[in-house]
Structure formats: C-alpha cells, structure tokens
Amino acid sequence: MSRLAQGGLIDRAKPLQFTFDGKRYSGFAGDTLASALIANDVRLVARSFKYHRPRGIVTAGSEEPNALVELRDGARREPNSRATTAELYDGLTAESQNRWPSLAFDAMAVNQLFAPFFGAAFYYKTFMWPKAAWEKLYEPMIRRAAGLGRASELPDPDHYDKVQAHCDLLVIGAGPAGLAAALTAGRAGARVILVDEDFRLGGRLNTENVEIDGSAGLDFVAATEAELRALPNLRVLTRTTAFGVYDDTYAALERVADHLAEPAPYQPRQRLWRINARRAVLAAGALDRPIVFGGNDRPGVMLAAAMETYVSRFAAAPASRLAVFANNDAAWGSAFAAHDAGVTVSALIDTRADVSPVLAAKAKARGLRVVLGGRICDAHGKALTAIDIVAGGRTERLAVDGLAMSGGFSPNLQLTCHHNGKPVWNDDIAAFVPGTPPPGMSVAGAANGSYDLGDCLREGAARAVGALADLGIAATALTVATATLNGTAVSAFWHVAEARTKAFVDFQNDVCASDIVLAEKEGFRSVEHLKRYTTLGMATDQGKLSNMPGLAIMAAITGKSIPETGTTVFRPPYTPVAIGALAGHHRGKDFRPTRLTPLHGWAREQGAVFIEAGPWLRAQYFPRGAEKTWDQAVNREVRAVREGVGLIDVSTFGKIDLRGRDVGAFLDRVYINTFSTLAVGKTRYGLMLREDGFVMDDGTTARLAPDRWVMTTTTANAAKVFQHLEFCAQVLWPELDVQLTSVSEQWAQVAIAGPRARDVLARVIDDPATIDNGAFPYMSAMETRVMGGVRARVFRLSFAGDLGFEIAVPARQGEALARALMQAGAEFDITPYGLETLGVMRIEKGHVTTNELNGQTTALDLGFGKMAKKGDFIGKVMAGRPGLVDPDRPRLAGFKPVDPNDRLRAGAHFIAVGAAATTENDLGWMTSTTWSPTFGHALGLGFVKGGTARIGERLRAVDPLRGGDVLVEVCNPVFFDPEGVRLRG
Amino acid sequence: MLITCPYCGARDAHEFTYLGDAELIDRPDPAGPEAEAAFHAHVYLRDNPAGPHRELWYHGSGCRQWLTVTRDTRTHAIASVVAAARPEVAR
C-alpha cells in the first residue's frame, strides 16, 4: 500500500470498496479513482490510442489524457471516463479499455513495432492498393483498432435536468482567486454564482501548504466556504464545470449524482446550467505541463503538480523513489512536499543553471540531491524503473519508480477563447495569457498568469469589484495582508533534444516529437495544419497538456517565435459533456410536446387508432368489430359517409379571428383571390402565396359580421400563417385597421359529411330552419346555437366533397357536440371517421393538401390560375416570372389505373408509354394515391407536364423503388361529384 | 443570445423566429415601373454584411411583435431592438 499513514483530505473512517479490471481494492471517501489506484500501487491503468503503449496516471484533474477507463457497467457503462475526476463510491467498478486480451498483455501493442511506418497521417499515403481493399479490409481494421472505450449500446437509464439561472456575477473556479472574487461580490449583495468542477472548494489550496493572513490555507477555505454558503444571494455549485461561453449565456454541467452508485429516486444524474451572467470572473487556475523526452509517457511519470496533489491531498504516494524534472520553482515546492510527506526524492533535476538561493537553501535543508542545468533524456521500464539524466555532458542512469515532471504552467484560459478571442504570449511566465475575453468576462489568478498566492487573492477581489462597478454595484475588495510567497520563476524548456526513444507530445493520440518534425517537412507548418495532420490536441483532453510543447517544437523547427507560431482554437466544451445532459427531459415521448384535440377523449372512447400529425395526435381510423386491417375500417368509413353520414374532428385547423374596418382589404392583399366582396354569412376558399410566388397555404375565410372574419388554415401551417399575417399587419400595412387573434384553442370543430349530414345537424342545431338549403346554401357561414343554447359557428363546407357542415363550439363543448351528433345520427348509422378516411375522400374529390402544397407549387400548377385577381397581392409579381408560368411545368391532374386491379403509389413518376424510364423522359410524379371504395379502384393525384390537357392519355407510373410499373389514365383530378351536385344538395 | 424586446425585456433568442434583412419591410410598389426587378431585388438580393445588420425577428413565443434588431454579424452584439412597425403608424 502506498497510502501515507497520515494527512490528506480523505475520510479514513469511511473505507470504500471498488474494483478495477475485476480486481477488488479499497479506498476512502474523498478519494478519486485515480488516487485510490495509486494508493493501491496500481500503476498501469490504460493503453494509448495508436501504439497501445502502457499508460499510467499523469494528472490529478480533468486534463487527464491517459487514465481513461470504462466506468460502471451494463447500461450505465461510460467509456473514456477520467479516473482522475471519478469520485470513489462504494461498489465502483471500472475497467481498462482499448486493450486485448488484457491490460497487462495487449496484443495490439505490436503496433509499436510498426511505429516507423505509422508516423503522422500515414493512412493518407497508403491503404490504396488494391482499390477495393480500403473499404473491405483496411478501413474495418482501422475502425476496430481505433476508438477508445466501448459504448454500452443500451438506452441510458438515467435522466437529466436543465436549469436556467441569472446572476450579476458568475465566478468560475473556487481556488484562492475565485473565492476572493465570490466573497467580495457576495458581501456586496450582488447575485453571485460560484462554480467549481471539483467536489471541494479551494483549488490549489487543497494541495499546497500555504498560509493566508497567518492561518493555514485550508482554514481560509473553510471559513470562506462557511460565509459563502450562508449568503442568500450567493449560490455555490461544486462538481460543476463551466464548459462553454455562448452569447450572453454560460453553460455549466453539474454532476449531481455521479459520485453515487446511482442517482436517488427522481434525482437527475446531471444538470445542465444555462447561466445568464451579466459579468463573469474566470479564476480557473493554471495547469502544469509535461516536458517532451524519451519515454515520458511511461506509467510512473506524472506532472509534478499532480504528484503533489496525490501526496498532500490524497495521502497517496505515487512512488517510493521519486525524481523531479522541471524548469520552474513551483515543482521544487512539489518536491519538498513529497519529501516532507516521507517520499524519497532521489533527485531534483532542473533545466535551469541557477535557481533562487531561497529554493536552494530549502532543498539543502532537506538533503535533496539537486541537478541544475540538467535534463532527463529517456525514461525506461514498462512501468518506470530508471531515468537517464544528462548534465554537464554526462549521462547518468538513476533507478526510480516515479518521476514528477513540470514544464511550467499554462493558464486555463480556454473559456476566454470561446468568442474567438486569441491568447497573447507572455515571455516572463513562458505561457499564453488571456487576450480578449468574451464581453463581460475578466480573468483573475493563475488563469490570468498571476501565480503568486497573494496576487491571486488580490486579483480575484479586484476583478469582482470591477465587474460590479460596471453594474453600478459598490463593493469592497477582500483584503489580504500576508500570504505565503512561493517561487514562481520559470524558464522556457520544452523538448529534450538528446532523447533516444519515442518522446511523446500528445499522450492520448500518440503524437511524438518526430511526428511534428515530419509534419513540418511535409509542409504542415501552420499550427492548425499541424493539429489536423498529426491529431495533436484532438484527443479527449483537447491538448490541455500537449498544445504548448507541440507548438513550441514547431516554432523551434521553423525558427519562428512561439507567438508567431500561434495556438489552435479552443472551442466548447471545456471538458466533454454527456449528450444526455444537453438533451435533458426532451427525449422519448417527451422529445416534443404532444398536442391533443378537445375531442381526444371522445375519439378514444370510440376506439380510435391515433397517429402523429406534426405535434398533434389525431384519430387515424376507428376499427370496428371483426375488422383486422386498417383498410377494412377505412373502406367502411368512406362508404358510410358517401352513403349516409360521418363525422370527423377537425379541431386542429388553425383558426384566426380577424377584426377591423380593413379586414377585407387586408385579405385581398394576402390571398390571390378577392375577399372584400364577400358577403356577411358567406365563406370562401382562398389561396395564399409567399412573396416569391409559390403557394404558402390554403383555407377558407368566413365573414361573420361586417368587421369580423374568421380564417382557417391548414393544421401544418397554422403558426406560420399567423406569423405571416402578423408581419403583414404590423409591418407591411400598419395603416390597415386589422386585429388578429388566434382562436385555434378556443374552438372545437367537427365536420359532418354525407347525404344525411343536414338531417343530423337539424337535430342538434337549435333552429333547424336556418340550415335549409335555401337559407344556408353551400359556402354559407353563421353564428348560431346548438344543443340548446351553446354558442356555435356553422360553415357549409366539405373537404370530403359531400354535403357537409363544419360546426365549431367552445372547446369544452366539443365532446358533447360529438356525442350529440352521434346520437342524432344513430338512425342514419352515423360513423366517426379519421384522418385516413378523410385522405381517401379528399383524393376522390381532388382536394389538395400538404403532399401537393409542398412549397414547390404555384397556383397555376394547382389549376387555380383563374382565381388570381387583377390587383396586387403578396406573390403576384414574382408569380409572373417565366419559370413559374412555363406551360411545361407539371400541373395537377388525376390518375387511375387502366387495369382496375392495379395499385397506385405516391412517389411514382410518369413516363410516356414506350419511352425509357429516365430523367429526360420524366413527365411528373404522383403526389397522393388511395384505393377508392367509392369507385372500386385506385385513384391518384399528381403533377404531370401538360396537366389536364392530357386527360384520357395513358402513361406509365413507374416506381422502380418498389418495382412498380403501372399503366394509368390521366383524368380530371375531381373524380367524385365533379359538378358539385352533392356539395350543393 | 439575449434580445431585449421593448415590451417583454431580455429574452433568449430561442423565443424568437428570425426572418432576415430588415429591408423586407419595404415592399416595392407592385405598380411601379420596374416592379419585377424591384421585387427580384426585394425577395432575393441581400447585402449580407459582415458588421452591423438590421434584421427582423418575431417574438412568437412572447408578445408576438415583429422587431427590428441591429446586430453585428461578426460578434452577435446587439446595438438596438425596436418594433418593426414604422414609427408613424405604430401603436
């Protein structure tokens, strides 16, 4: 066991059991999977992407490139989970990934032997011979070898939440800088949200042994946390990563239950926070970075800052004999911490020839061996066993089982780049610092390149004061008199030229220094090309560790400076985010809202089968008795209407109330035909175009009173038409007196159709005399009363093409109306019918719907050319363009099979008899088809060149997709009652 | 992206529907001499600038006003939001 006997922020009273690759281990509450593995002496935890090299744990945070595991099992298996951020819970299970048959013996490691041929982008240059082998052989092989973990392939059993929050100040990161910012703003009374991705507040204070105003750093954290949590205006969110900066909105992911075996009942697993923050302070700290030398990827090599975290925060020693390799002061602090905790520090190798006397003295006091001006060129062992130190022209091999490296820190400035801001180079700290952050964001502490603890605290407080001042909120900066002064000096050093073995830049994607050399030789010199050619920085850690050394090596080869070389772009998310969290509750049946008509309950009582019609659920048909298939029901329903009477729920139509002096003039401008002449008590069919001359929608509009009209739109276009009319009324013609109100929800609407329709209505309407054919002819409309005083609107219309009425009543009366009609029609065998039957009858009648009004058709195409009036209307001018009036455009016609036994299918194309079925000979296509019980054969509507001029002609309707080739006759699209006798009867 | 609707206040852009360049407000005179050319330009041709852009948004999930928003297409920064109706006839 490498668990140190004392210290650490773990709860030794709470032991926890877990398994890794099936083997049982134990750790403590407060551990991460990584710290627990280290405490159990597990070094080898993963295999790399390309060469399947053995890998260990490199970091102690979300930047981990190597220690990725499959966490949990079954449907909850999560590939590519970072052991360094997975909190230990009792019963945790994890498996290593991307290895076969086992982690210790991975057959794919033979890839390393071929490494000379597997350099950067090798796949673009090979696998082309023979041609067919790419897809048959090479690609499947590559795909199997690539990828990391395995998805569960089962539906995710957990659920997710999304929350909106609003605040004056969002503080990202709860290290000293963030805590100072939050406390300053919180005390000022501002609305503050403080997020940290860790499960503890404190940031580096949880690791480093420092003092603030005379007390321990951890005490400062505890006191600050207590005060923050007590403030009502401040919200603290731990386990919450701010991952993206969008316009006016920060996105953060809270891992609500990932530290539990499974979420408590009704607890979401994770929560997506969308935060509208007026100002933000980014205090995300800085990340230690690796140095590129031979074998720097071996298990046992880790970042110095991480080593210190394992030792100090988790009381887990990553090594028994440790060397430290660095170019900066901070790593010396890490070495001291390890030594002070009882870990043997065999050597402290610094690339610098000089360090501050203070550091030197501290090392001396501890009796540490220090090598100045030295480098490690290679590390050895499957798990680290030895290192080669180069100093003073000599190479020395030193046996160690742990190496802590530090190439200096890189500020965590990713979020400052999400609005295309570019970082700027700071030579003093050999790092990029934030350039232009997104509007409203300022940066404090190590994220801003300020590495001294006192500076971090002061800067955090000052940024909060500044941000609140912008908002007119006065705040007093938290004051700190003294804070531990740790050395912060650094001298740029990236790559050990003497390395003899593979030196890794991007650990996860196996990008080596040699790959960068190759990329440069082949002309991929821009950092963005370098990235894409070598995959540097494209792994799950997004180059948090590798980008800096990679571009520094490129800069060195090309002889350019680092700022001239530049960085690649940081994009959201800061760390990968579960897709489920971004979806929240909108999945399964709740993917989109379901709309129910006011007659839904009645239709269900009647045994309806429902179908999704856009957002609506509508009755499709009403099976009866022994009917086995849907078409049996539909044929019965059609016959019932044609021979007697049927009723259907048409409540889904859009209904728009128009009121005002100028409604007539307004409608004249939005419809192609005239409405201003429509008499009160009449309704008219209208066609609406878009301004580009194509049909937008059709429907009827009735005039109920001189200044009150009601329009119906198609179900599909209800919202679109309302928006369009609002545009016309508010923007185009504000001078017209028109008020628009959507009354779609208020009215239930039922259509009754069939020869007996009037007889039925007569028994339900309060004054039957008013619906006499004379008093109420076809295309009449009135406001009236039904069922003994219920307000109603009755329209004499029929989409089905029969004698018909549509009756609208207030929605709550809808089901009562349906029942009343059913009762009144019982003696005529009144039959409820559904969408499917309506579809049959409208085709029989040649009425067009979405299949025909698909946005590609003109009024002429539909045979409505004559409807267009002389004066202006929307779409008039553009509809006159040659392409739209071309006589060669396919026009609407009807079709029937020459052999009545043939079936027609929508989507078939028309070809002249004797002509080949090719694009050149394509005459048009079938839009809608049905088997017509009324005619005893199939019917179709479609667009064909020449349109109704071809009536009587025979064409092939070819349907190669389904092997169809049917001889059809072109007909009048109105099959049923072409003279309209039924309608008017 | 927040759009500060003059009636509703700051609202997320997902409550709005975008239409395009605010020149769509100025429908040409259909009886004008070059009506077809004018409509062609009105319906189809756009400046599509990289910079400030006057554009139409409909607050369909709010107050149902059509708004003219001046927004920089390089940064998404919004300089102004006003009702799209011409002021002389607006409410």
Add this chain to the structure above:
Amino acid sequence: MAKAHFLEGIDPSTPLAAGRWGAATATAGVTMRRLGGLSIASIVSAKGAAPAVIAAIEAAHGLAIVDRPEVCAGTGLCCVGTGPGKWLAVAPRDDGEAFADGLAAAVGAAASVNDQSDGFVIFELAGARIRAALAKCLSIDLDPPAFVPGSAAATLLALVGVTLWQIDEAPVYHLCVGRSLTEAATRALAAAGAEYGFELTLD
C-alpha cells in the same frame, strides 16, 4: 436499477392523474392546481387604441390596467399584459361568453375581444421549490426584483408557449396554457418538480 422516471410509463395522451408524484418528500415541493370556474378573454387593441382600451376598462370595471407585462387585479377582473395593446382578461365567473361580450361592449371598436375561456387552462403553481422547478422549464428571470408579485410574462415553458404571472411573495404563480398543450405543460412541470415532490390537483 434506479426507478424509471414515472413519466416514462405514462403516455402523453393519457392525462397525468391528480395526486403526489416523484420524490417522497414530507410536503410536495411543487404544487400545481388547475383552476376552474374562470372566464378568460383576449383583448387586442386596434392600432393606436391602447389608451382608449385602458380608459374603457377603467370606466367599465374600475380597474386601471397598464400596457406592460404586468397583471392588474381588481375585484372580479384581472388583466395580464401579453403584448403591446394586448391583454388576457381573467374573471372568477363561469360565463365566458357573457364576460367576453361585456368586455367587447365596453371597448367597442378600440379592440377585438375574444372569449378564450375554453382556449386556455390556468394553473396555480406554488410550493417551497416552485422557483427551482420553474427555472428548469423557463428561461426568464423569476428572482426579485426582476419578477415580483404583479409581474407577467408571455414566454416558453419547456417548449410550450405560456403566460405566467406572479400572485404573491410566497411565491404563488398563475400559469396560462393553451388547451391542447396542457398535458405537455403538466408533464414538463411534473418532470421539473419530481425531484422535490410534485403534487397535482385537478378539480
């Protein structure tokens, strides 16, 4: 296995039954009660006529309303601003038609009045965690001073268009939803409130 979310077992076309749902907390953190016996009407002013409408309502009902997203409540009538020159008028009476006719008579040609008593359903939302639950479905800021008793907003709840206004400091809210979407809105709130214990009352 964690318990599947209760909504997964209920088809959206089947109304969510009244009662307690979600976490078994001592008291429901979120309560949703359907209010019955209300008349609702929409008022849409003619262009430039909003002042006339305001004056007419004041004359007829003694209620001073404002052309802002606020709710003005008097005895027997409250008006919720839903857009420029637009209001939703709500009254505790069960004769929507007459209510709308009365309003229409009062405003005359200054506005278009429509009975919407059947077009909308109004819910009362309350409970100690109601703000937290609403934050999961709405994107507007409900914290004071951004939203206080008397504030109103036409906005999106999950993906459903709604009008919301605040009744008191508790806070209690009223939520007005289109009839066809009441089930969808109920489900969205049930999902949001499940964590805190959700209680649905239908009368």
Add this chain to the structure above:
Amino acid sequence: MRYSLLNVVVNGLTGNRFAKPAWRDPAPKPAYDVIIVGGGGHGLATAYYLAKVHGIRNVAVLEKGYIGSGNAGRNTTIIRSNYLLPGNEPFYEWSMKLWEGLEQDLNYNVMVSQRGIVNLYHSDAQRDAYARRGNAMRLAGVDAELLDRATLKAMIPFLDYDNARFPIHGGLMQRRAGTARHDAVVWGYARAADALGVDIIQNCEVTGFSRAADGRVTGVETTRGAIAGGKIGLAVAGSTSRLGKMLGLRLPIESVPLQAFVSEGLKPLIPGVITFGMGHFYISQSDKGGLVFGGDIDAYNSYAQRGNLPVVEDVCEGGMALMPMIGRLRMLRQWAGLCDMTMDGSPIIDTGPYPGLYLNTGWNYGGFKATPASGWCFAHTIATDAPHAFNAEMRLDRFRTGRLIDEKGAGATPVLH
C-alpha cells in the same frame, strides 16, 4: 513524389529523412491565367481540374488563411447523391462518380467510405416525398432503396422505433453514399494540383479587385500585393457576399452558422450515416471513432464562425430521441462553419456577372459532397466560358427567371433551407 507501398516502407526505414512538402509554398507571381480565390475543397479541386482536364496550369489558388480553414475543414463529411430535382441530381451523381475514383486519381487516401445513408421517415407524407425522390434517383441511374421498418430494425437495431415521439416507419437508403475524410480531400487536391504546376498561396487574403474600363475584372488586390488574372473565379463559400461587396454585387445569399459536433473516440458503434426525419439530427462515426453529428443551422446571419446553445440542445434532444444509447457518451468538441445559404437552397456555378469573373457559391450546408463535381464543373465553366450540362441550371439568373432549384420548397427564406 508518388505515394506507394515502397515509398511508405522506404520512408519508414529512413526515418522520413527524405519526406517532401506535400505542396510548394510559392510566392505569388505578378499574373496568372486563372486565379481562384478560396483554398477550400472547391477552389483546390477547380485548380486541379483546370490543370488536369483543361491543361490550364498557370493557375493560382489564393487562400486567406491555411487551406481547408473554411467549411472544407469543418463539415460532417457526408457524401451522397440522393437529390430530387433534375437541376441537381446529375451533378451530385457525377460528384459521386468522381469520389469513387478519387484516391486513385489523386494518389491520396481521402478515405471515401461508402457505408450508406439512411434518411428516416416517420409519416406517410414523408414516405411519399422520399419515394418521389428515390424514384427520381433511379430514373437518373442512381442507386436508392426504400426500406421498411423491419429491414431497418435488422440493420440499425439501436434506434428507438417504438417509444419515440415520432415512431420510425422506414427510410430511404443510398448505399453508395457515405463519408470521406474532409482534411484529406483538401490536402489531396492541393498536392495533386501543385504537382501539375498550380501555385497554392496561403495567408493571402483578397482585399479588392482591379477592373478594366469595360467592367472586366482583371486582377485582385491581396494582403500579399496585387495579382493580375486572365480569369478570376470565386470559391470562397461563406465569404462570397463580402467579396461581392468589393465588386458592388448583391447576391441571393445569406451567411449563417452551422454547427457540428464530435464525441470522444469509441469502438465501432454506428454503421453508416443516419438522419432523423422529425428532429434536427444526423450522425455518423469517423474512422478515428468519434461520433460526428449535427443538426439544424443557427437561424440568423453571422460571420462569427460559432453558434449558440439552443441549437446544441436541439441537436442533442434529437439524438436522444432517436438513439437513447448515446446519453452517456460525451460531446468532445463543437464548432461552426459559415454557410452561404441561397434563396432556393441550391448552389450557383456560373460565368459572370462581370466579364472575367466566375462564381462558385451558395453551397448551403451541403457542398462537401459536391467538391469533386464543383471543381470539375467550375473548371469547365471557367475554361470554356459556359456551364457544363451538369451545372446548366445552377445559374445566377434563375432567381430572375423563376427557374429555381428548391429541393425543400422553403422559398426565399435562406434560414429555412
């Protein structure tokens, strides 16, 4: 240097000592016969075919950043030829044919992977529209199949067929469709064009044009000096309006962001390309193992090359509705490109509108698959001063004449295409 097995072995054994740049890095010459503005897939392919098919080798491709920095380097790599309208279908099928031989032609593995595309349908009306499209493809000699639910279920078992809000009824499939490696396409064309003498000039932004008295466009001004050109072709995708402005041109184009997403690397999971018919979501898996997915555009004009959160959520909602197994998989990175959306959703490859000027633009969110044919047809149009039959309908004046190519029927609202 031709890539061959031998070459790979030799380089491996010699530690790549003899590796050569894939393309030269020439300084701009004062004049070229043809200047192509835009070093995306289309611009580079145009230069390649100008040199290869038309023997015009004194050609420069000017790129303001690095080649492939535009949409060519940020698309979801889907290639297909399942178009409906005769103005489009033969063109895209020609593109598919070129894809099928591209590796051999370019001597570069662009990883054309014909794993098939399935467009799901969820209603009879959608099925009918797909049937119309599939049959149009078959008439044009292109492969298409209409799959029923049972066939689909056997092929793609992990979709949510029953519980979904919009049950899956079937799908239109094109087996020859699939994906190609976006960056490799750019680099492959660049390398092949360079080998034929084309100058590829990066970090060279066109900032203006020179015009003769008769209006003829005679050259460009760039951040690397003025360059004269006999003919000048624009292939700048989302930047066409910005260049158009320098020429006083207003175009039927609006530029909007389209976002794309990639997940962490995974073992093979998704076989081909799948598109959801009732939500904005489509997905495929890259050879590296990342799930590459996307959805709707961000519906507003923008040159920011980044999008907003509501679309991210919308896309992920679609993904979860369609395949709830991806809930625990993580989005690794998101980015956006500038789409030059036209008023009918179809592209423009045309001569003019000024002498000496040639336009290649309006690829909406779908021009990657067009890359080979676009280059091929644009080269033809430039070389012969007339469109080829494949791009005969893709002309600028179609908005005036009304001979639109509107696959979706969305009309003159670009954000709806």
